Amino acid sequence: MLIEETPLDPAALPVQAFRAHLRLGTGFSQDDLQGPVLEAVLRAALAAIEARTAKILLARDFALSLPAWAEPCGQPLPLAPVTAVHELALRDAAGEERAAAADTWRLEADTHRPVLRAAGAALPAIPARGAAVIRFAAGFGAAWAEVPADLRQAVMLLAAHYYEYRDAASAGAEAMPAAVAGLIGPWRALRLGAGGAA
Known part of the structure; x- marks a missing residue:
């Protein structure tokens, strides 16, 4: 979503x-x-x-909620250009969120297909019946x-x-x-x- x-x-x-x-x-x-x-x-x-x-023409902030990663090592983002990922949060089945450590992921910028990459072997595990929430900024400028x-x-x-x-x-x-x-x-x-x- x-x-x-x-x-x-x-x-x-x-x-x-x-x-x-x-x-x-x-x-x-x-x-x-x-x-x-x-x-x-x-x-x-x-x-x-x-x-x-x-492509987002004028800069805005978005939130992408995912029940599972597309790939353990990287999640493509649906919009470009992504200028920043503000937060990766992990939401449990009860709806409680906690921020994943910023050193566990990084933004791989790309004109057409930016990706949230794992800093190590894999992105943080998504809780059972929960979701990952990626909050990011996209757009060519304000x-x-x-x-x-x-x-x-x-x-x-x-x-x-x-x-x-x-x-x-x-x-x-x-x-x-x-x-x-x-x-x-x-x-x-x-x-x-x-x-x-x-």
Whole structure:
């Protein structure tokens, strides 16, 4: 189970840049009416691109709860880039938590697949009927300027698409325009499984 522990800061959203991208005028009496609409489509575009790429654009904190390790020596984290692991806690069947010693694990940073690695032979044992809780920070940065340029452009294009087709009559419009898919393609993680790459 993955939980977002800190909400996205509305001040970090590039509302003014998006307004300029749409070439909307300013100084009109309806400016304040457009603000919530622009923020809503930006949030939707940001969420869609984060979901497609498993990359967190604007920094937030998350908690991942696991009943078992994927591998005893390392647990892949579902999001990137991970900038810090704040804590590895072990929760028992009664719901009580205790922090695992910080010298028993380390973060192996990676653009696509960061891993919580064991410092020794194995990660700390998870209690029976309990869980491991990994609390970590992910994101390119707290400011919009810290997000890679191609991902910033993808958000703008997708948000503009959502803005243009926001009425119910356009519900069948293409969900992910080709230009956006092209921009985010290099950021999508390569998944290997029984069927090969996906």
